[in-house]
Amino acid sequence: MxxxxxxxxxxxxxxxxxxxxxxxxxxxxxxxxxxxxxxxxxxxxxxxxxxxxxxxxxxxxxxxxxxxxxxxxxxxxxxxxxxxxxxxxxxxxxxxxxxxxxxxxxxxxxxxxxxxxxxxxxxxxxxxxxxxxxxxxxxxxxxxxxxxxxxxxxxxxxxxxARSLVGAGIERADDILGALVGARALVVGAGAMSGLAAASLRRAGVGRLTVVNRTRERAERLATSHGGLARDWDDLAAEVQQADLVLSCTGATDQVITRELLTGADRSERPLVLIDLAMPRDVAPEVAGLPGVTVWGLTELTELAAAGSKPTPGTPTPGTPTPGTPRPWTAASDATTAGDGAPDAAETATVLQGVRDLVSGEVATYLATRRSAQVGPTLAEMRSRAVSVADAELARLDHKLPGLDEEQRAEVHHSVRRILDKLLHTPAVRAREMAADDTDGSYLALLRELFDLDPRETAAVEQPPTVGGLP
Known part of the structure; x- marks a missing residue:
């Protein structure tokens, strides 16, 4: 490979x-x-x-x-x-x-x-x-x-x-809408990202969850799994106008939430947050200019995610409920229950370095296993070559000693096979061990050279540039 x-x-x-x-x-x-x-x-x-x-x-x-x-x-x-x-x-x-x-x-x-x-x-x-x-x-x-x-x-x-784009958007939405408990939320689309959005909204405590999708069956399946309601695609305009928070991620190549869709909706007293997770974008750019409407696309969501978690409890923020009311959902609330504080920069750096170390170790193990597996065909060919030589010599022996009975002849053949197995066992084991560290294929090529095997199997692979980019 x-x-x-x-x-x-x-x-x-x-x-x-x-x-x-x-x-x-x-x-x-x-x-x-x-x-x-x-x-x-x-x-x-x-x-x-x-x-x-x-x-x-x-x-x-x-x-x-x-x-x-x-x-x-x-x-x-x-x-x-x-x-x-x-x-x-x-x-x-x-x-x-x-x-x-x-x-x-x-x-x-x-x-x-x-x-x-x-x-x-x-x-x-x-x-x-x-x-x-x-x-x-x-x-x-x-x-x-x-x-x-x-x-x-x-x-x-x-x-x-970790800060998901969905989590970052939902967590910041209550700065504008107030606590999301009881809010009317709409999910547009029914793919994997929409499923994550629906689950996150339900955990945030929204009061009404609606799913709109071009295929009604998929909308019903997603809505049912999260205790929501499914609506037809023709109901999109009405549902957007009634919602407080909309998360959209469709596979459409055109924009599905336009300025015309919101015509007549007064958002001066009841703000609307639109979280656009789609690529290409689902929300037309001019929608962001409407009074009372906030639109976050992938660029804005990335900035929100990079900004980190909201202040820990006790720090006043817009939309923070008074004591005794349900605490707002946060992206970190599902990840841990050990303490309320968000991870600081040092903890984040340590965790990410641990993940990078895990990746490096997995890569090394995978490549070593693959190299060991690649030596298998060479060992099989080497054994086949040795068996062919032994068979030729046994045939010559049979011709020279025609007087051997079948039992004696079988014992001779069996002894030669056992000798062959014992001679090849240790080299085969060592070959697999050494192949695991053979990063450039030189050991495998040498092995094939020593046993005069087909050199085409280990022809040098065309070397790529040392940096990414098309040549």
Whole structure:
């Protein structure tokens, strides 16, 4: 396997460009199908989220695969390749594994440490399995990435310091709306992010939760699971006008919440907060200019998440309830019950370093295991070569000693086989141990050279650049 990642994200491109290259589920699957059919690619998986589009490939060559995948990505998104190229990043082999494991832990997300990415990775893996785009290279790799992400959330304090975009938006909404207990909330869309939004709103204590989706069945399924109500897409305008807080994350390519949708709604006395989690954006820019309406898109939510948790209890903030009223939900309230204070900078830095160390250890273990597994075919071929030599010699012996009876002949054959097994056992064990540390494939190549095995199996892999970016 030669793992290759070609991608674009919020770290490499402005949000305006990310909107242009955003892919829905259908187009993601189309891109994956096109990539797996490329000359230099054997397997492919496309990960498309609100802030990244990445193509993972099991590549036969580096430069050939990068060029082909880059062209396929440009073609599917309708972008000019020359305009897209400066914003693309490329990771290869160990750096690609490290990137994926870090991604699974939320270390590459807009909101550091968020857990939504695990659901998105799982969905991308299932799509790849369903479409038969994955094999022995990418399938186990992504399953391991999911396990690494789970470890990060269960074995470190990541959930305590993590700030999801949904949580950041909801936590700040009560600064404008007052305590969210009893508020009227609307979720637009019924995907994975909408599910997280509904769960978070219910934990925040909203009084009325409504879900609107183009497909009524999916809206009902999401609403039912969180004690809410489902409405038809034609009811969107009425539901938005009645809501206090709206979280929208659809797969629409056009804007679904427009100025016209709010025409006639007086928000001067009853503010409205719109949290737009979609890419491309669901909320039209001019909506933010309406009186009493606050709109937070991904850019604003990232800033809110980076700002950290709200002050600890006892510090006055707008919308803080008086003593005896239900305490506002916060993003950290689900993560820990040990104390009310938010983690400070030192604790956050320590936790994040622990997650990074976990990732580094998992990457090293994964690569060592993979290298050990790769020596298997060489050992099998080495044994096959030795058995062939032994068989030739036994055949020669049978010809020279025709007088041996069948029992004697069988005993001779059995003894030769036992000698062969004992001679090969220790070298095979040592070969697997040494292959685990064979980062450049030199040991495997030497092994094949010593036993005169087919050199094509260990032909030097085309070396990639030392930095990310298209060549």
């Amino acid at each position: 030669s793992l290759l990642v070609v991608g674009i994200s919020h770290r490499s491109a402005p949000l305006e460009m990310l909107e242009r290259v955003s892919l829905d589920e259908t187009r993601s699957r189309t891109l994956a199908s096109g990539v797996v059919g490329l000359e230099d690619v054997r397997e492919s998986l496309v990960l498309a989220t609100c802030n990244r589009t990445e193509v993972y490939a099991d590549a036969l060559t580096f430069h050939g695969a990068v060029a082909q995948v880059g062209a396929a990505l440009a073609a599917e998104t309708g972008m000019d390749l020359e305009a897209l190229t400066p914003h693309l990043y490329v990771h290869y082999e160990d750096r690609a594994v490290h990137h994926l494991f870090s991604l699974a832990c939320g270390l590459e997300s807009m909101a550091l440490g968020e857990s939504e990415i695990l659901g998105q990775l799982r969905a991308a893996l299932r799509a790849g399995q369903r479409d038969a785009h994955l094999g022995a290279a990418l399938n186990p790799l992504f399953q391991q990435a999911l396990r690494v992400g789970k470890r990060a959330h269960t074995e470190t304090g990541l959930d305590r310091v």
